[in-house]
Amino acid sequence: MVHVLEARIRAALAAHIRGVYNLDVAVVTERPPRIEMGEIATPVCFDLAKRLKRAPRQIAAEISAQLPPIEGVERVEVAGGGYVNLFFARAAFLASVVKDAEAAPALAPADAPKCIVEHTNINPNKAAHIGHLRNAALGDTLVRVLRRAGRRVEVQNYIDNTGVQVADVVIGFVHIAKKSPAEVQALAAQPKFDYLCWDLYASVSRFFEEDKTRMALRGETLQSIESGVGAASEMAGIVAPAIVRCHLATMERLGIEYDLLPRESEILHLKFWDSAFEQLKQRNAIHLAASGKNAGCWVMRTDDTGNAAAAAEGTSEDDDAKIIVRSNGTVTYVGKDIAYQLWKFGLLGKDFQYEKFHTYADGRTLWSSVSSGGDSSAPAFGKAAIVYNVIDARQAYLQNVVVAGLRALGFNGAADRSIHFSYEIVALTPRCARELGYTLSEEDAKKPYVEVSGRKGLGVKADDLLDRLETAALAEVAERHPELPADEQTGIAHAIAIGALRYFLLKFTRTAIIAFDFKDALSFEGETGPYCQYAVVRARNIFRKLQEQEPAFAMASLARVDLAAASSLLTGIDGNSFWELVLLAGSLGTQIEAAVGAQEPAFIAKYAFQLAQAFNLFYHHHRVLTEEDSAKKVFLLQLSRLVEVKLVAALELLGIEAPEKM
RNA sequence: GCGGCUGUAGCUCAGAUGGAUAGAGCGCGUGCCUCCGAAGCACGAGGUCGGGAGUUCGAAUCUCCCCAGCCGCACCA
Structure with missing residues (x-):
């Protein structure tokens, strides 16, 4: 509600300034430092002072006297050295926020431009860890915020089921654990198969270190998996989907769902790369290096920030170019990613086939890509207007190369709307690493933090952390509510655990x-x-x-704001503290706008905390149910309801459920 | 070497697009449950916003130069 009024004020001021001073200025608005100074302030007169060569305060006085009435604004004042401060009509604002709180948020029409958000993307060879949780929590919150902002969103979780990491675990099963495909199949059906693979994956690293010649196994294994023929491929076909299901279950605990699992195996088998390769060659976006260290490779020249440079013939610069196709003819990860990114925008000229993979409790269907025999009832995936790739900051260079590829193909619009939703990693404090039983090298012990490493088996497993949180929360719930049945206690404990975890991951900026x-x-x-x-x-x-106390109380009366009563209650010292709460409750839309604009979910987390804090203050100062003045009691109840609705909505955006009791 | 990110209270972090007296949580100290539940509230101590120069009426925020830390720059993903 605040953002609506703020936009109206900006427009009115800009129009007024244009009319009176014949100047076009961008009107900046902000929150004054104290509530007594109004709700919106603008320093625009400092700007005008320069151009009109007059004192800012004089201009401010002129504007505040002459500005035509603005709907929702009660009065205008000059402050400080030349600020124009605007004061909202408080009771009317409350009435509109109350009305707005009852309305359901608008959903995007089915033909609205589509956003694709790709997140999670965990290699299907081991259990998810805390770092993966940050990716998923950020991605899922971005999805929720975009949807609430009225966008149509498709959620993709890319599965690299043919990569080195899967190959390594397959090597573990074959050469270390000495298991047959049938035995692995049986293990995969057991609970915590992802934990088993976590340990196995770490032991494969040691297996390679003991004897470097064993690295040859990786090439063979990878080739089998990529081509889809042979024993290793059969094994990967068991391991990867089983681990994907483990990850989906972990994410479902956190309330995270997806629409589509695009798999690398289909990108290979349906020859997505061949189409991309043809386009890149035709547009001279890549070329064959004739000499130098990259001789025989197809490379793309980029500048330092990853922008495609002119692909003129030459030799020396090829050494700095990004290799897209290796000298043995195989395509690199970046190449495949260019093809995938083209597909997301509907620019590849090819599509996957699809089959149902999973149905969520809420009825949503999760689809997976397949290379043949797809389900003809599958929805239309891809063809997005905007693509958000939720990927950690270390991969910025590679993301830039992908975008450079689109640009080199002439798809400047798609390149501009390819957003690397970047975030920093989760690391462990040295103390935490020791707590997990790892002995640190001297070098690591000196660092402020230690990087999580799936390869080393160093990390906090997502399900372990969730279990610990649920156990801790359950102990609290059981103590506070011994009367509740066990299943209800665990349900509340679950909500608290998720609340603690998701908030923890989202309160930090990216x-x-x-x-x-x-x-x-x-x-x-x-x-x-x-x-x-x-x-x-x-x-x-x-x-x-x-x-309980007043079963006859007319709840419907809360929907109607008595303007006269509200106006008087929102005046004075107490009035100011009520007013701050109302204003904050009416700021959710502003926060959503800011979160989308800055691509920063942490804004919503901060907002939820501030609103909770303001309500706790209110709760401490005012006793609602014992209030004798019936008009004031209704007012206090209205504020309580308003906060409840807005806080629940903010938490919903963070993927956090508010329990009835806790 | 080149590129990116970071440096704000004892610790962990907010301060988006320059604005009025730089904030929060934790920790520490002191109080507050006969009360709609204390997973709470109040008060207090705690700051050369890494350093320096510049732009501006105004800089934690923009520019430049230093200092420190982290991450990228594979025919890995």
Whole structure:
């Protein structure tokens, strides 16, 4: 609601300035430092002062006196050295926020431009760890925020089922564990198969270190898997899908769902690369290096930031170019990624076939790519207007190369709308690594944090962390609500655990490296998900008690704001504190806009915490149910309801459920 | 070497597009449950915003130069 009014104010000021001073200026608005100074301020007169060669305060006085009335704005004041401060009509604002809170958010029409968000993308060869959780939590929250902002979103989780990491685990099963495909099939049907592979994968690293000649196995294994023929391919065909199901189950615990699993095997078998290769050659986006260290490779020249450089004939610069096709004729990961990115925009000229892979509890169908015999009822995937790739910051260079590839093909629009949704990694504090039983090298022990490594088996497994959180939460719930049946207790504990985990992963901005520590991640106090959830529970307790004490209370009366009563209650010292709460509750839309604009889910997390904090303050200062003045009681109930609705909505965007009790 | 990110309170981090007195959580200290639940609230201590120069009416924010740390720059993904 605030963002609507703010936009209106900006437009009105810009129009007024254009009319009176004949100047076109971009009007910047901001929040004044204190609530007594109004809700919106603009420093635009400092700008005007320069161009009109007059004192800013004088201009501000002129504007505030002459500005025509703006709907929703009660008065305008001059402040400081030349600020124009605007004051909202408080009661009317409350009424509109209350009305807005009852309306369901608008969904995107079926023909709206589509956004694709690709996230999670865990190699299907081991259990998911804390680093993967950050990717998935960020990606899923981006999806929720975009949908709430009225966008149509398709969620993809790319499965590299033919890569080195899967090959390594296959080597582990064949050469270390000495298992037959049938035996692996049986193991894959057991619970925690991903844990078994986690350990096996770490042992494969040691297996290679012991005898470097064993590396030859990797080439053979990879070739079998890529071609789809042979024993290794058969084994990979068992391992990868089984691990994918483990990952899906882990993510489902966190409330994360996908629409499509595009698999690398189909990109290979349906020869997506061949189509991309033809386009790249035709447009001279890549060329065959004739000499130098990359002789015999197809390379793409890029500048330092990954922009495609002119692909003129030459030799020396080829050494710095990015190899797309190796001298043995096989395509690199980046090449395949260019093909995949083209497909996402509908620019490849080829499509996958699809089959149903999984049905979620809410009825959503998860599809997987297949190379033949697809289901003709599959929806139309791909052909997006905007593509968000949720990938960690270390891969920025490669993402730039992919975009450079699109640009070199002349797809500048698609290149501009290819967004690397970048984020920093989750690392472990040295203390945490030791706690997990790892002995650190001297070098690592000195560092502020240690990188998680699936290859070394160093990391906090997602399901382990969730289990610990659920256990800790259950202990709290059992103590507070011994009367509740066990299944209800575990349900609440689950919600709290997810709240703590997702909030922990989302409260940091994307550029912050998270140094993981169990102490912080397991906390339910302070700036945490459970703190926000608890504020909702408090609000709900008020209404539960109200129903018990006054069953006849007309809940419908909460939907109608008495303007006269609200106006008087929103005045004065107490009025200001009420007003701050109303204003914050009416700012969710502003926060969503900011989160989409800056591509920063942490904005929503910060907002949820601030709103919870403001409500806790309100809760502490005002006793709602014992309020004698009936008009004031209705008002206090309206504020409580407003906060409940907005906080639940904010938490929903973070993928956090607010329980009825906790 | 080239490119990117980071440096704000004891610790972990917010301060998007320059704006009024730089904030939060944790930790520490002191208080607050006969009360809609204390997973809470209040108060307090704690800052050369890495350093320096510049642009500006105004800089934590923009520019340049240093310093420190991290990450990229594979015929791996």
